[in-house]
Amino acid sequence: MALHTTRPDVPALLRDAGLAGFVAALLAFPLLGFELNASAQGITLNYRLLWIVYAAAIVFAGRLGISLALFYLAPQIASLIPKSGGLFARLSPHATRYSVGVIMIVLALALPWAGADRNLVDKATLILIYIMLGWGLNIVVGLAGLLDLGYVAFYAVGAYSYAILSTTFGLSFWICLPLAGLLAGAFGIALGFPVLRLRGDYLAIVTLGFGEIIREIIINWQVVTGGPNGIGGIARPSFFGLEMLPVATEGHTTFSDFFNIPFSPDQRVIFLYYLILMLALATNFFTLRIRQLPIGRAWEALREDEIACRSLGLNPTMVKLSAFAIGATFAGFAGSFFAARQNFISPESFTFIESAIILAIVVLGGMGSQIGIVLAAILLVGLPEWFRDLAEFRMVAFGAAMVLIMIWRPQGLLSHREPTLRLGSGGSP
Amino acid sequence: MTTPKPVLTVEHLTIRFGGLLAIDDLSFEARTGDITALIGPNGAGKTTAFNCITGFYKPDTGRMSFHHPSGETHLLERMDGFRIARAGxxxxxxxxxxxxxxxxxxxxxxxxxxxxxxxxxxxxxxxxxxxxxxxxxxxxxxxxxxxxxxxxxxxxxxxxxxxxxxxxxxxxxxxxxxxxxPSLLCLDEPAAGLNPSESLALNALLKKIRDEHKISILLIEHDMSVVMQISDRIHVLEQGRLIASGTPDEIRANPDVIRAYLGVEDHDELAMVSGGQV
CATH class of the missing domain: 3.40.50.300 (P-loop containing nucleotide triphosphate hydrolases)
Structure with missing residues (x-):
């Protein structure tokens, strides 16, 4: 310990740890202090006062340990973390970012063949849905700076559009996909109009309400949406007209028959994986392109300063509505894919927690960073899936991971923003 | 010689915030190709006038016409801020x-x-x-x-x-x-916080915009070294009213302007202002 001439202030650390232990005891009292025993005689209440003591003791020791560790290890830790830009600062040059993107895409393409089992591909499909939703919401929140807490509503509109069109009119997935996007986009505009004047917290509250309204409508409009029972028997997407089914429906051919291979459910899983990968990549390509167009710059300018935008002749109404509409459209695409993959949808899939997770992905990814959103989606959607072995402590591990990230990178995993053009001495790239 | 149409005509502009009369029957014009300055003590209503002209406030009464060099006339009090910017x-x-x-x-x-x-x-x-x-x-x-x-x-x-x-x-x-x-560039205190050499550079830039790019400028400014050197005409506001208009030399010699900037000297006037309580 040659580095340290000072000694830790032990009484202060003990006080701090004591306080943490006290808070832990307070929290543990209602959470751990009681146990309900259901038996044939009825329900009895057990007191587990010792558990409270254990909890307080663990927190006390842990807090003391962390304080001491931080005291002795702080300089080493500080030297590990670069001052600005963080771990990924060296990714900032355009070429490096580009190659990281290409490597990620190649890995994603190779995943089903690299010995991954069906389970993993299925999880990857789920993560990709959230990546796509994150990229879509990023347009609204990350670029245009409009805090939207009801994004799941558009996801629901997309899912139900496909489900209803498919089960009622027998339309195929590929016809319904653009229709679902359009419908969700129209809902985006419908939400956009009343909230044009709102910003920040107020906008968040209204969008939150909008998300709930859509869910309530779905639950209560039984005739159309099937109410709480949902809609089942939704047609699976076909591969250029070839069905991913063991036995072909009338007038169609199955994928396995066409290529003369035995049918296996894995084919469908892998097909769905590639389908959402393509949809997500299309979203990404669209976002990267549109960021460099006037409308994309207008979104970012609106996030920065709405009054300055108006003074330069930008129509804030159009800028906001376009952001809402385009963000919602991608949610609609993702929703119709979700419905096609699940075969069955119900209002339970579109609760507020979904909006919260998607928003957390965008914020954690670093508000506007495309690769950051990928990492955040893997963390937020992937971790709880892989933590399933931890059973009821799954969400504790999830919470701990979130806290660690917020300590380590409060500005998000990748907060670097690449300018959309360079006019410097090098000329535009 | 025919005088060209003014680029901006403000007539009887009045705006009130609750009980406060921020601008009271203000009329002035900015000539095409001129640098026109709006000056006045703090709280005189200069920025409020600007906000009306550029559509950020809607005036209670008054008309503001903007004459684009192409010959079009826009009535600014009827337009949204972003449309005013698009008009120039x-x-x-x-x-x-x-x-x-x-x-x-x-x-x-x-x-x-x-x-x-x-x-x-x-x-x-x-x-x-x-x-x-x-x-x-x-x-x-x-x-x-x-x-x-x-x-x-x-x-x-x-x-x-x-x-x-x-x-x-x-x-x-x-x-x-x-x-x-723009056809009319409105600058709200462009020299605020600049050091003397930066102010000089600003003067040169504004003159260049006027002379080479033929763009009219309307500016609010406190820095007299900027205002007096580059303005073609100056309008002086005090408590929402126009108290003087003229060339820099005329303004410099105007007693009302001196009074507005240096305060009231006459004891009788002071008594009048404070309602005879002195």
Whole structure:
């Protein structure tokens, strides 16, 4: 310990740890202090006062340990973390970012063949849905700076559009996909109009309400949406007209028959994986392109300063509505894919927690960073899936991971923003 | 010799915030090709007048007509702020309003949004990178580069606007306003916080905008070294009223202006102002 001439202030650390232990005891009292025993005689209440003591003791020791560790290890830790830009600062040059993107895409393409089992591909499909939703919401929140807490509503509109069109009119997935996007986009505009004047917290509250309204409508409009029972028997997407089914429906051919291979459910899983990968990549390509167009710059300018935008002749109404509409459209695409993959949808899939997770992905990814959103989606959607072995402590591990990230990178995993053009001495790239 | 139409005519402008009469029957005009200055003590209503002209406030009464060099006349009191900017009245702000997290070049590109958006045809031509759009984009880059050079920011094109030093941010705001293609450039205290040499550079820049680019300028300014040297005409406001108009020399000699700036000397007047309580 040659580095340290000072000694830790032990009484202060003990006080701090004591306080943490006290808070832990307070929290543990209602959470751990009681146990309900259901038996044939009825329900009895057990007191587990010792558990409270254990909890307080663990927190006390842990807090003391962390304080001491931080005291002795702080300089080493500080030297590990670069001052600005963080771990990924060296990714900032355009070429490096580009190659990281290409490597990620190649890995994603190779995943089903690299010995991954069906389970993993299925999880990857789920993560990709959230990546796509994150990229879509990023347009609204990350670029245009409009805090939207009801994004799941558009996801629901997309899912139900496909489900209803498919089960009622027998339309195929590929016809319904653009229709679902359009419908969700129209809902985006419908939400956009009343909230044009709102910003920040107020906008968040209204969008939150909008998300709930859509869910309530779905639950209560039984005739159309099937109410709480949902809609089942939704047609699976076909591969250029070839069905991913063991036995072909009338007038169609199955994928396995066409290529003369035995049918296996894995084919469908892998097909769905590639389908959402393509949809997500299309979203990404669209976002990267549109960021460099006037409308994309207008979104970012609106996030920065709405009054300055108006003074330069930008129509804030159009800028906001376009952001809402385009963000919602991608949610609609993702929703119709979700419905096609699940075969069955119900209002339970579109609760507020979904909006919260998607928003957390965008914020954690670093508000506007495309690769950051990928990492955040893997963390937020992937971790709880892989933590399933931890059973009821799954969400504790999830919470701990979130806290660690917020300590380590409060500005998000990748907060670097690449300018959309360079006019410097090098000329535009 | 016929006098050209004034670029801006303000008639009987009045605006009230609750009980406060911020602007009281203000009429003035800004001549085409002139640098017109609005001066007055703090709270005289200069910025309020600006906010009315640029559509950020709606006046209670009054008419403001903007005569575009093409011959069109726009009645500003009926227009939204962004439409006024599109018509050719572009402003800067007293407390600088840049897009701080965007690069300097991007700030200048946003200013050309209207033209670029038109060239991108609902973003379709832009998305497909059609030649017509790429040409418009190149022209926008050139224009941005030109104004960067004019404002001495050519080496800062790719830095974040928010990380520029204060004086550069002021110049960037002018460059950005110029990229928006104004016919009347409205500057709200462009010299605030500048050091003397920066003020001199600003004078030269504003004169150049007037003489070479034939753009009329309306400015609010406290810095008399700027106002007196470059203004063609000055209007003096006090407590929402116009108390004097004229050339810099006339204004310098005007007793009302001196009184407004240096305070009331006459004891009888003081008694009148405070309601006879002295």
């Amino acid at each position: 009245v572009v402003r800067s702000f007293q407390n600088i309003r840049l897009f701080p997290a965007m690069s300097v070049a991007e700030n200048l590109m946003v200013a050309q949004h209207v033209a670029l958006q038109r060239a991108s045809i609902f973003s379709i031509a832009g998305f497909l990178r059609l030649p017509s759009y790429l040409k418009a984009e190149r022209e926008a880059h050139d224009k941005a580069r030109y104004w960067l050079a004019q404002t001495g920011l050519e080496n800062d094109a790719d830095t974040l606007a928010g990380s520029l030093p204060y004086g550069s941010q002021r110049r960037l705001e002018i460059a950005r306003a110029m990229c928006a293609d």
